[in-house]
Every structure is written in structure tokens, then in C-alpha cells.
Amino acid sequence: MKKLIEIKNLSKEFxxxxxxxxxxxTIKENEFVTLLGPSGCGKTTILRILAGFETPTTGDILFEGLSIVNLPPNKRNLNTVFQKYxxxxxxxxxxxxxFGLRLKKMKEKDIVQKVKQMLKLVKLENYEHRNVNRLSGGQQQRVAIARALVNEPKVLLLDEPLAALDLKLRQEMQYELKEMQRQTGITFIYVTHDQEEALTMSDTIVVLNNGLIQQIGTPIDIYNEPKNRFVANFIGESNIISxxxxxxxxxxxxxxxxxxxxxxxxxxxxxxxIIRPEDLSIVPNDNAPMVGVVESIIFKxxxxExxxxxxxxxxxxxxxxxxxxxxxxxxxxxPQDIHVMEVGVVLNE
Amino acid sequence: MNKSLNRLSYPYLLWTFIMIVIPFFLIFIYSVTSSKEGSPVIFQFTFDHYREFFSPSNINILNKSIWLAFQTTVYCLILGYPAAWIISKINIRKQNAIILFFILPMWINMLLRTYAWQIILGRSGILSTFFNIINIKYEGILYTDSAVLIGMVYNFIPFMVLPIFTTLIKIDDNLIEAAYDLGASTKETFLKIIFPLSLPGVVTGIILVFLPAVSSFAIPRLLGGGQYVLIGNLIEKQFYLLGNWNFGSAIAIILMILIIISMMFMKKTDELKSRGGGTLPW
Structure with a gap:
């Protein structure tokens, strides 16, 4: 796949x-990339710099080989879905x-056709004339996604778009988003602090902490081969033993x-x-490598657990x-469930 | 609402009744009656006062009042909107200070402030002294239409700035970013997002300026001179000088009806504009 965005040596100070x-x-064409990390790790700042709402202190961003750091947001070929819609x-x-189509002075006939097509994609057919203030959170989110996608951007930036929805709806939307990405072939850059969301949807996960990239990899890599304690702890539960x-x-x-x-x-x-909790098995205590006392049991x-x-x-x-x-x-x-890491590769914790 | 809360509203209802409903009723009664010669207690029903109003000279005065109020409103809007916009953009500490500067003069009596304008605009006032120093001939514009307009705009502009400012600071920055993100230039963002969203503030500002401006009488008198008669002066004259309360009341009612009609018109246009949502606060 072709390189679409290259972020080079990017730093930001406030x-x-x-x-x-x-x-x-480096973000490739047609990829679903998730920036994952706790709040304050800098993931939203990366997104805002990509969108053009912030300028980096140092570093460069290449979009199809050309620098975009000096381009205003309205001249960039990417669109944003905001956290609060x-x-x-x-x-x-x-x-x-x-909105975006009218700015491009598109013909009314084409606008109607494109909007209808988008409403179908986000499953809001016949909602054209609704007042957006009277829609539910999930419906508002769909409108926000449609509003961004209708402009056919090369890249869609999504800033914790599901954070305000309830669990059930969130899970539903995860699948739908992934499906929309597949259908449209648009590169998605998705920001979240929810590791489950990241694992479910992404092609590539970028784990961030304190403004530093901790690990880049596929969901399977990140889960099974965490590079350091932070990643191991943040993605799923882990037993970390010296x-x-x-x-x-x-x-x-x-x-x-x-x-x-x-x-x-x-x-x-x-x-x-590192040993994941599901990789440990309880066996009779004779001949077992480790012997211990059961302290608590929680039904999950x-x-x-x-x-x-x-x-x-x-x-x-x-x-x-x-x-x-x-x-x-x-x-x-x-043996294959034991993951051994160097001590002290924890970045900036 | 529960009963005890209901009871709390009684004093206000009583107050409204005594201070608004009864006086209004009295004005209405005055406007449709006339007292018989020599007997102030016997009233006679009549529409004469209304008929009397529609004389060419009175219509002229009404037109002049509406025209002045209209000009005042337009200038307040032209000057006030950018001011509100700039204030809404600066940091919050300076914002509070500047808002205070707008409110502070309102704590001083309006007549005093208007007298100050007399001194500034007059033939031997500050402005003419200044122009004399730099050798420009200046006769003073006191007692002209411009003087009245300056005084009116000066007096009413805070009522335009404050509601617009309030709606502007309430606009979510995300909306502006979203507009840029979707390809709008700064100008398009203003025309398509910021201005439409600030419309409730603009409408409130227009009402707050136009209504008192159309019936004002102190500023026109002080800055326009004795020959400068507006509808407010006409009403004032009936009550204080001529003692013709019936005619004065009739003019007041006519003015009120005109204001109600124009407000309904404003509301209608605003409803047409807001296709998706966002209605006026009233």
C-alpha cells in the first residue's frame, strides 16, 4: 500500500x-489507524495538528509527499468528526x-444525490428535514460522520467519536465504522482511550503515553507482544513478573x-x-511449576477471575x-504464552 | 409546579396587576373618552382622539420618529456588531474590563450624559475649540439631526453590543473549526455559521434599541433643540403642557400597536431564517 501521510520528528509545546x-x-492508504493512550498523552493534539487547528513546534507532515504544515484547515484534503459532533x-x-458540497458550489441535483447516498450509508434515510438538535446522540454522530464523508476526503480524522454513547450503541457503531471504512476505502485516523475499541477496529494501533510513541503494530502484535510494561498494562490485563x-x-x-x-x-x-490472565491455567498442585492459594473469585x-x-x-x-x-x-x-521483555524500556513514565 | 411555589408568585402577579395592567387599562380608557366641559368626572365615549392623530403634521412627526429610531438602530448594529465580535475574541480578563467600560456609563444619569454631549457638540464646545486650534472652520452641530443621532447612538449602543456579545461567546469553537474543516474560508464561516448563530442576539439588540429609541424624548429635546419634535415629545407635551391626557393616551396606544406589529414582523422573518432549529428567546 502507498504511503499517504508521513509525520516526521513532530514536537509540540504548549x-x-x-x-x-x-x-x-507513517500512515498508508486505506488504513485504519488508531491513536491509543490515556487522556493527556497527546493523541488529540496529533489529530488537531493533522487537521490544521494547531501548528507543530517542530517537525513536518507530508501528505502524499507534500508538506501541509503551513496549509490552513480549509485547504486540507481531510475531514474531522468531532468528539461532541x-x-x-x-x-x-x-x-x-x-455544507461542504455547497461551499464547492456543486449543482443542487448532485448535492441531493450525494447527501441521500450518505444518509443511506449511515442508516439515516428519510431524516433529511429533521432538526439536528432533536436527534439522539447516536444519530447526531451518524450525521457528523456523513457530513465529513460526503466530501470524499482522502483521510477521515475521528476524535473519540463514540465516547459519549452508551456501551451497546458504541459496540454497534464500532462495527459500522469499520464497515464504512471498508466500503469507502478512506483512510481513518481514530483517536481513543478505549483499548477494546482500538483492538476491534484497527489495522494499526499507535500506543502513546506522555507525548511519546510506545509501540506501533497490529492489534495482535500489540496484545501479544507488548514492548514494555506500559503497553502491557494499558492493553488488556497482565501479570508482570520480574x-x-x-x-x-x-x-x-x-x-x-x-x-x-x-x-x-x-x-x-x-x-x-508478561503472562496474560487467560494464558494461566489452574492445575492440581502436585508437579505444577507454581503453587499458590486461591484468594478471591469474581464471576465475570x-x-x-x-x-x-x-x-x-x-x-x-x-x-x-x-x-x-x-x-x-x-x-x-x-511456553508460547510467556512474553519476555527487557527491563527498563518504559518510555518516559 | 407545586402549590407552595405557586403561592410565591402571588406578590408578583399583584405587582404586575397594579403596575402594568391597571395603568394600561386607564390609558386605554383615557384614549377612548373625553371629559365634558367643566365636569371632569363625567366621561363620554369617543374615537375623536384617534381621528385627531391622523393629521398630516402628526403623521410627519411619527415618520420622523420611526426614521430616527431606524437610523439609530442601523448605526448601533453597524458599530455594535464588530465591537461585540472583537470583545468576544479577546482573553477573558480584558473582556470583563471592556464590558465594564460599556456598562459603567449607564450608571450615570442619562440626562447628565446628554448634557455632556451638548458641551462637546456646541458652538463653543470642546469639539469646536479643538477644530479652531487646528484651524478648521467648525460651526458646531448642536441642535441638528446629526447631533440627535450621535446622542441616540451613544446612549443605546450598549443595548446592542451586550446581547450580541452574549450570543457570540456562547458559539462553540468546535462549530467554527468544523466549518473550516469542511472547507469554509474565514468569510464563509462568518456568513454561514457565526452570523446566523448570533441572530437571536441581533434581534434582541434591535428590539432593545428600536423600542426606546422610537419613543425617546429627552435626547431629541436636549440635542435637537425646542423645534425638534418627535412622537415622544408629542406625548409628553399633551400630558405636561396641554393637560390633554386623552389625546396623549391615544398617541401612546397608536405607538404601542405599531411596535407590536413591527415585533411580530421581526419574529416572523426570524422564524423563516431558522430552518433547522434555534429560535428566539421569546
């Missing part, structure tokens, strides 16, 4: 406070969506040498070991099998 630090990012309250649904790399494919923690799939560390190098619907104390440390286990509080149980993990 009143001497650094919010973005040397961001390098920002629909024009004095215009009805039709006029809101037609261990020692004895040899290639051998890691020692909890006084037991486990087989693993990682290599290339120094001998006896201290490492962080699909699985139980069981807390097991091993050598004074807490391990979270997700399992479909129940246990009893106070039981002495064994814990085991498959």
Missing part, C-alpha cells in the same frame, strides 16, 4: 510544556451534510525454570515476564473452571 515529543509515524444547530440534517533469562528459550521466575520462545538476551539478564460472565497468591505475589487467572477460596492450587503456562 506554554513551555511538551505534549508531543519527536513523533515519527459539532453539528450546526441552525441547519437541518440535510443542510449539515450538504525474572532472569538463564539461557536462550529458558527464563527463571518463581524459582522455576520455564521454557519460552524468546532468545537473544544476555545470560542471567534480569527481564520482565464468560469466565471467572481468580486471584492466586504465589510466594506473596498476586496472579490474576481468567478461567472457565471454578475453584474454592483457600484451595491450594498449581499454576501452569504454555
Amino acid at each position: 506554554d513551555g510544556e511538551i505534549v508531543l515529543k519527536e513523533i515519527d509515524l 459539532a453539528l450546526f444547530p441552525h441547519l437541518n440534517v440535510f443542510e449539515n451534510i450538504a 525474572g532472569i533469562m538463564i539461557d536462550d528459550y529458558k527464563v527463571k521466575f518463581e524459582d522455576y525454570i520455564f521454557d519460552c520462545v524468546d532468545r537473544g538476551f544476555h545470560f542471567n539478564e534480569p527481564v520482565d515476564v 460472565g464468560v469466565h471467572y 481468580i486471584c492466586v497468591i504465589v510466594n506473596g505475589k498476586e496472579y490474576v487467572v481468567h478461567t472457565t473452571k471454578n475453584a474454592t477460596i483457600g484451595d491450594i492450587v498449581g499454576l501452569t503456562v504454555e
